[in-house]
Amino acid sequence: MSRSSHHERGDIGARFPKVDGAGKADGSGVYTDDLAFPRMLHAKLLRSPHAHARILNIDVSAAERLPGVIATLVGAEMPAKYGVIPWTHDEQALATDHVRFIGDEVACVAALDERTAEEALRLIRVDYEPLPALLSAEEALAHPEIKVNEKAKVGNITKEVKLEFGPVDEAIATAAAITRERYQYAGSTHAPIEPHCAVARVDGDGNLTVWSSTQIPHYVHRELARVLGLPPARVRVIQPLLGGAFGGKSDPFSLEFCVAKLALKTGRPVKILFTREEVFYAHRGRHPMAMDVTVALDAGGRISAVDNKILIDGGAYASFGLVTAYYAGQLLTGPYRFGTYRFDSKRMYTNKPPCGPKRGHGSVQPRFAFEVALDEAAEKLGIDPIEVRRRNFIGEDVETVNGQRITSNGFLKCLELVEQASGWKERHGKLGPGRGLGVAGSMYISGTAYPVYPNEMPQSGVLVKLDRSGRVAVFSGASDIGQGVNTLLCQIAAEELGCDPREVTVVAADTDLTPVDMGAYSSRVTFMNGLAAREACEKLARKLKAAASVRVGDEIELELGTVRGPRGSISFAEACQLAEAAEGAPLSATGGYRTQKLGGNYRGGTIGASPAYSFTAHVAEVEVDEETGIWKVTRIWAAHDCGKALNPTLVEGQIEGSVYMGAAEAQMEEMVYGKQGLLFGPSLLDYKIPTSLDTPLIDALIVESHDPNGPYGAKEAGEGPLHPAIPAIANAIHDACGIRLRELPFYPQRVLQLLQARVPGQERRTAC
Amino acid sequence: MLTLPRLQLHRPGSVREAVELLASKPNARVLAGGTDIVPNLKHGIYETEHLIALRGLSSELRYVRRDGGRDGDSIRLGALCTIDQLSKDPDVLQSLPALADACRQIAGPQLRKMGTLGGNLCLDTRCVYINQSYFWRSALGFCLKKDGTACHVVAQGLRCVAAASNDTAPVLLALGASVRIVGPRGERVVPLADFYLHDGIHNTVLEPDELLVEAAVPLPAARLKQAFFKLRTRAAIDYSAINLAVALAVSPAGLVTALRLCVSALAARPALINRLQDLVGQPADLHLAEELGRRAQKQCKPLTNIGVDPAYRREILPVLVRRTVLRAIAS
Amino acid sequence: MSDSVLIRLFVNGEEHALAAPPQRTLLEALRYDLQLTGSKQGCDKGDCGACTVLVRERSATGRGEPILACITLAQDAQDLAIITIEGLATPAGLDPIQQAFADCGALQCGFCQPGMMLSARALLDRCERPSLPQIQDALSGNLCRCTGYTKIYEAIQVAAGLREPSSRAPVSSEKALPSDQVAYAVKELLP
Ligand SMILES: Cc1cc2nc3c(=O)[nH]c(=O)nc-3n(C[C@H](O)[C@H](O)[C@H](O)COP(=O)(O)OP(=O)(O)OC[C@H]3O[C@@H](n4cnc5c(N)ncnc54)[C@H](O)[C@@H]3O)c2cc1C
Ligand code: SF4
């Protein structure tokens, strides 16, 4: 195997192979369920078969008598409420008196093996008093007298946000073209291929360790200590390799509390591995949203007003719901300039598995609605879809209508790249019956100024230690959830210190050993953890240079293993030794990311305010079978402005994965519930996620706008590129056959219905 | 994990031994490739403590044979042929291209390596309300097919209408195949048209102690024009939302001399569309294809036993039939 | 607790004997009895491909064909020679497929990848220079949630010597002028 030269280097911008790649390639990488300990017990959770009920009594005595059962657990043993956001603690590890969806956890059994634990579950008697279940946001709104979750102050509302920026109604009244439509976004879920798993062990001194497939070790640490009533200093949370998350592992979950409590109770290690079905109940996926959107354009095709009324179906618990209600409105105000803007978003509690942050949290749904509406409005004015997006470009170093500061903005370049790559000018509107192209754009945050629990401490920390051998150890709290942050840490160390990136050890996501990081959500990791790492490395680089200058002179360059000066060069290890001697102590330094004050000067103005925004444009190509409504997305060109590609291979991977996941939501993914609130087909057979044969060809194009604030100019790449896929596909289907899809997923039957409702002469969009 | 119930596995080395085991072990069930029965066992759909694994019979029951008989040539397919094998076998590709096509579209590559023809023909019926975990079914209140008393597909229904979901069945039905069955009472040959029953709980005439050992397809002198179509949401790892197969013989003058159309994934029994005799003698053309589409639509009633909207499936059926018939004619 | 049976498995060229309940699946035996945790579990009922291993009759040659360990009974796999992801590399180094997956960024979370790489290995074993449709077809039983499959195709093509790893350079955007936006005072519509 010849390796191309760009693999050899490992500094910033190199296509350096992932540091844990080889460990995963040979099967040796350790994920949570790969852990096993002597005397380990296996536990299973009993779940509510009712969508809404009061618990009258729980009797575990028969289960306890089953041979092989070691312990049982009920909610009364750890009734404290928790939740990822401190203002909405509304969950219990095991329900004490109230179950809120089919699948809500009620009791737990630890046994010598899983089968015995499962059989024991069937021996637990729970007496329920069923309550009326509210299964949609509309129902939850209509029945404030039925309380899904006591945490709601008014009716069943988790959170309502209403904000208006400028005279929206005036702008609408004078518009040249308006679209006013209702859009429905179906709920979908993350479906990481690794099911959630947690293992707990208590050592002889009473210290508790929990290994968990989580993307937020720090919050799990906090909540475990609180719920179990342990001093946080006695609790350690470790995140092993993570088999995919996408936001689905960014809440504390019942299994973490249960393994911990059972380990404390039995003195033995305890493991819980969710079945695939249980992963569906843990959910925290995309919120279903109904959106009444108005988009108004002036005669020049400028967006003069956007109005969005959003009803959000949240499920039984809040999760990040407070944020969702804001993100649904706050993140729409780029890459285009909005003349005026208003949104009213309401997140409801319902008797279904709780929704949460799925890749592109809160903003994928309104983005879909808006980008389709924009296309529609532009069509009325006869403006080409790419042209209308170009004309409304908001620019750089500007403030959005809702007071968010945009720094770098490479959106125009993104549009240009996808326009060229897709052959838009020659092909849009001209592809022949049943084939079409569609475009859409989007913006997303690189972390948020809102740190979930406000405090004066840094949001992300890194400790770097140099050994006299030349080995660099980076201790980072950040979670590598597959996106590759551990690799970026090696590259940052290589860039700053001049070490060989292969001689960097990353110790990550272990609350005993590593500094705190808030977790892998809101696309904050590369940005915030990257800046923290750079700060720590810079401090060490100064010390290295000072010490090395004695030997090689001033004006030192640190480059991949060598320290070069006017008077010669020494190895990186020698420089470390000189520096350690000069310091008279081992060499280490820390760096942190301190939350900036950002955002509009109004309540909620900080939510969605980010130190930098990423931008994306997609063009999708589709084929529609007009007789059956069956359609296929054959190719998507996706250009993404990530500021600076610290590692282009990883950025492309994020773009490709995002495009896939967006296209999947357009094609086939939906959480469907029956009348009783029972989730249909909680399996990877019934909840269909695309195979290789269903996934379009994806062309990932990287745009660099070199952000002044990001590490080396970098912004995010993991979530933004998902957004445009869905509206680009909808717009492409319109180009192919003249119909407007406003409800997800675009099932063939929906397509067929719209095709049949077409009026003659509307078969094709007219090319502009 | 999704744990299996406690059970014993028996590994006979011959058909005779297998049949003896089936007869002697209470509630014993056959395990061939296991791709259907193992997930079902994990879901707690069967009460059985004994599985009879057929792997040891591979040398006996894994063959594709052509032979001439009194009624002309036929092609014999051993029950332990894998789906993958049938999708690539030169004889099958040549004489039964629609079967190879159906096999290529079953599940995914690994499942096709594991799954067998016998297992496919004996595949348990499927329904969105039954192929679920014990917990899920308990939350639903169970159903007729297992542990319950009501059907959630047909309200007040007294018979389970879970769907025949095997993709080889419609093809082999259209091609007029028969199956050979061995049991403690000896051997019998059953035309496939008589093999399936209108009962989702047990949709074949197979007795619990019998083994399906072979499917045989007659090869009439005038080679049948044939085609298969499968409607599904996902391009792999997905059961049919509708599948259909057509076989027709066409005279040199372009007139239909024999004709069979089978539509499945509807209810427990694959539906051979009946009353087609009047079409024999008609030209094999678009008109015929459209007429077959209309008749299929009249005779087929998709149900909510499958996750894809039944009204939609019914609506597009004529289009699917028309296209498949035209494809067969052109073959 | 049911009585255990003796199960012999021939994995990665080594003979193993283990005592386990008769209903033990091959995946459980590999992961929990033999500590070959490279084989993953994503659904445990045949839907995802994470548990893919290669098998052949013991008397046959070659590496074998991909099957799903989660719905195979360990007892029923005793006549087979099994290769797991741990058996793909040699002391000389990673298999070209593994190397290419690592080099091309085909591994994101890595969880689907042992199964994916074994399916890919089996493909290249029977077809040295596969076309893209052949690759897509061969992987259609392995669900990946991270990569959009794109870099996996690339890695297989690289391993087959059909192309070099991707090296398209990022494009810089030009400085864009600020827009002529007017800022409005915010109206909070809620108390
Ligand atoms: C995710 C997934 C997707 C699938 N998709 C499809 C699909 O698209 N189309 C499709 O047709 N199938 C599909 N299948 C089902 C299955 O893979 C095939 O139908 C396969 O051919 C079944 O064969 P088997 O040998 O594995 O059956 P087994 O599971 O071994 O047996 C199936 C049933 O038949 C009985 N049986 C098996 N052999 C005999 C015999 N010789 N005599 C008497 N009884 C016997 C068994 O007792 C059992 O009840 C899918 C399965 C999975 C897990
Ligand atoms: S058709 Fe009715 S009885 Fe049969 S499996 Fe489905 S719900 Fe149960």
Ligand code: FES
């Ligand atoms: S674990 Fe999903 S197919 Fe085996």
Ligand code: FES
């Ligand atoms: S790499 Fe994560 S599922 Fe494929």
